[in-house]
Amino acid sequence: MRFPKTTSLGIRTPSLPRVNLVSISSVAGTACAVAFWVLAVGAVLIPSAVVALKVFGTPVVTAGTGEDAIVIPLPWAYVLLVAIAAFAYLSVSALIFRLLIGIVGTLRVGDPFHPHNVRRLHQIGAAFASVTLGVWAGQFLVARFVRGAMAAPSLFDLITPSFAVVIIVVIAEVFREGARLRRESELTI
């Protein structure tokens, strides 16, 4: 059975825009730049706001409920811990996007297998692992020492981020081989 072509029915299928590598890298580069600046500014503003809230405001923590509840001012140690944790998380995340911007830059000029990208990918893997472990350790400590604040994290929560780190390391080694082939190509007269 032969079906009629769509054009004979007067239906015109819209032509989708072609997406080439340059436009993908441009979008990726713009997205990474926006994310980098948002995280970098946040890494400065959020810890400053937390400290300013303690200095100029009266942050309190309420223990208990009802008539037995007691209100105590938030200790400086907690405030500083939150500020340092927020700064560390946001600044390392900004670093990851900064490294991605460098990789996208080499992609835009058509030289993705630059040797520097091997180092950048390893650094991204290390930063991602440190952020993951830091968040996990922070949640564990808060759950351990601040009763009722949050549930303790499970070791199973580290499985998916571990996969991501392994994938990044493998891709870095692929790029290392690509850099070697690039070098061979450069020295082929």
Place this chain on the structure above:
Amino acid sequence: MAIRVQLDRILLERRMSLTELADRVGVTLANLSILKTGKARAIRFTTLDALCRELDCQPGDLLVQVPGPQDAGSDEDPDGNAPGTT
């Protein structure tokens, strides 16, 4: 490397400069220098053909196999840059 490129000797015999040869062959001076100094990893047949045509010689005149241990790419720097380049 075990293959030596005898470009110096043939240029001297033909009384030609490296710059002039680069212009005739259509290879950059930098690449010819890499070839002359033995840093090249490979040579295309098209380049070898052009060199032999311009120097009026055979590939065997240009390329000589020198018996001895082969280096395993030790001329690379840690960043993977080609030798002699910045």
